[in-house]
Amino acid sequence: MQMLKRGLGKDEIFQQTGMVVGVKDANFHVNEGEIFVLMGLSGSGKSTLIRLLNRLVDPTHGQILVGGNDVATMSKQALIELRRKDLAMVFQSFALLPHLSVLRNTAFGLEVAGVDRKTREIRAMEVLDQVGLKAFAQRMPAELSGGMQQRVGLARALAVDPSLMLMDEAFSALDPLKRTEMQELLLKLQAEQQRTIVFVSHDLDEAFHIGNRIAIMEGGRIVQIGTPDEILRNPSDEYVRAFFKGVDVNKYLVARDVASANETLVFQVGADPKADMRKAIAQLRESQRHYAFVVGADGRLQGTVSIDSMYRAMETETNPMATAFLSHIASVPDSIVLRELIGHLVRNPVPLPVVDADNRYLGAVTQTILLKKLVEEVEASHE
Numbered sequence: 001m002q003m004l005k006r007g008l009g010k011d012e013i014f015q016q017t018g019m020v021v022g023v024k025d026a027n028f029h030v031n032e033g034e035i036f037v038l039m040g041l042s043g044s045g046k047s048t049l050i051r052l053l054n055r056l057v058d059p060t061h062g063q064i065l066v067g068g069n070d071v072a073t074m075s076k077q078a079l080i081e082l083r084r085k086d087l088a089m090v091f092q093s094f095a096l097l098p099h100l101s102v103l104r105n106t107a108f109g110l111e112v113a114g115v116d117r118k119t120r121e122i123r124a125m126e127v128l129d130q131v132g133l134k135a136f137a138q139r140m141p142a143e144l145s146g147g148m149q150q151r152v153g154l155a156r157a158l159a160v161d162p163s164l165m166l167m168d169e170a171f172s173a174l175d176p177l178k179r180t181e182m183q184e185l186l187l188k189l190q191a192e193q194q195r196t197i198v199f200v201s202h203d204l205d206e207a208f209h210i211g212n213r214i215a216i217m218e219g220g221r222i223v224q225i226g227t228p229d230e231i232l233r234n235p236s237d238e239y240v241r242a243f244f245k246g247v248d249v250n251k252y253l254v255a256r257d258v259a260s261a262n263e264t265l266v267f268q269v270g271a272d273p274k275a276d277m278r279k280a281i282a283q284l285r286e287s288q289r290h291y292a293f294v295v296g297a298d299g300r301l302q303g304t305v306s307i308d309s310m311y312r313a314m315e316t317e318t319n320p321m322a323t324a325f326l327s328h329i330a331s332v333p334d335s336i337v338l339r340e341l342i343g344h345l346v347r348n349p350v351p352l353p354v355v356d357a358d359n360r361y362l363g364a365v366t367q368t369i370l371l372k373k374l375v376e377e378v379e380a381s382h383e
Helices: 010-017 046-053 076-085 102-106 108-112 117-130 146-159 176-193 204-210 228-233 238-243 273-287 307-313 320-324 338-347 367-381
Strands: 035-040 087-090 164-168 196-200 213-218 221-226 265-267 291-295 301-306 352-355 361-365
Touching: 035 046, 035 204, 046 164, 046 196, 076 087, 087 146, 102 108, 102 117, 102 146, 108 117, 108 146, 117 146, 146 176, 176 204, 213 228, 213 238, 221 228, 221 238, 265 273, 273 291, 273 307, 273 320, 291 361, 301 307, 301 352, 307 320, 338 352, 338 367, 361 367
Parallel strands: 035 196, 035 213, 087 164, 164 196, 265 291
Antiparallel strands: 213 221, 291 301, 352 361
């Protein structure tokens, strides 16, 4: 520790003492309900760091605050209680007990916590159903494929209903198809339950697909934290820049990256819908546009209209605005990837409204906007 304080590096300390500095200057926070991904090359310290969080590795110095409690200074009993009730871990190696059935493996954490058999088996069956393995409850681990075994590992972690899940290269032992399948399952469960997850990965596609934020590690340090887009576009140093060298940025663009808030008319409807529609029609004609979006005072998208649909709606005496909305133009989520977005535009070449998870309008995407963005990305990559 004194050597570190004097500014000696990891390699110098190893040469002089034979001791390895696993993690240093790793200062970060994880937001409740997010998937926080730790990335780095082999030996960067990411697996050590995740094991520090539940004290499978004891920290030499510093604090590890979980819900305001310092894990680093917890008594053995308090740590046991934390692991039983609030913390769960999913390993790369599945770590199933081969002599126990799928059901008993899933219920194992509850059994250790002293939950009675009937209650723990009911809970285990619930989570096995969530991961699609209810029918395999009485099978033994050896009878399952690798992907199914990892589902059991995930179910075991979920069974204790943890507030924090630690996942160390949890899907890296699976073949690409099963790996993608498990990623989608995790995202589905996360959408339903909103747990806080710290996920270690060395795979760029995986990190970008599941991570809300990513921390890049090098030599035991965290060198940058940000959303996938922030890190990709604004690397903090040469190490991070080299980490993403050769990465096709377009592969990771999503709808919110290309949406434009200025190229499609957006208006609100007041006490006189017909007057609002007449005004919108005049603005559309002046700008030589055909479509517009209607949003509420709260910014949420209400629907898409056209000049023709508004003319027809103005002939309606009751609730004319509702009859103006076009059913064939659906909004797209802000997280939809570029290849899917292109598919939407090919099938329906009209302005598509982009909304966030709360249906708030973020902007529009058209074929022209999309092509313009792709050209900008190509030019930026050649600078």
